[in-house]
Amino acid sequence: MTDPDREHRRDPDRRRLDEVFGDVLPETTSDERDAGAPERDRDSWYQENRPPHHE
Template sequence: MPEPEADPEREPETDWQRRRRLAAIFGDVLPDTTRDERDAGSAGEVRKDSASDAWLKAQVPPHHGG
């Protein structure tokens, strides 16, 4: 599919305008920060270990500082 011709009278869009236009079309796919970059309790995030995580942590030998 050929790309549409650019309108010579239209001003080029800024980065924030482009991001806003793409977000309107595709939604906010990726957050600005990843989970490991945020504080543990930020944004109401509650993390609870599953039973398998708890079991795995209980299996750590004492000399590993579990």
């Protein structure tokens, strides 16, 4: 048997953990996502976010 008060407290605790640590797990798994979506160049993120003093 579950304690109703404990179940009621769990939701705010979970909400607080998500606020502090964020949502760690994605909403969908890799097998649920479109496998045919084009993947960007591996270095493009680094090139777009390179600090100005590295140019």
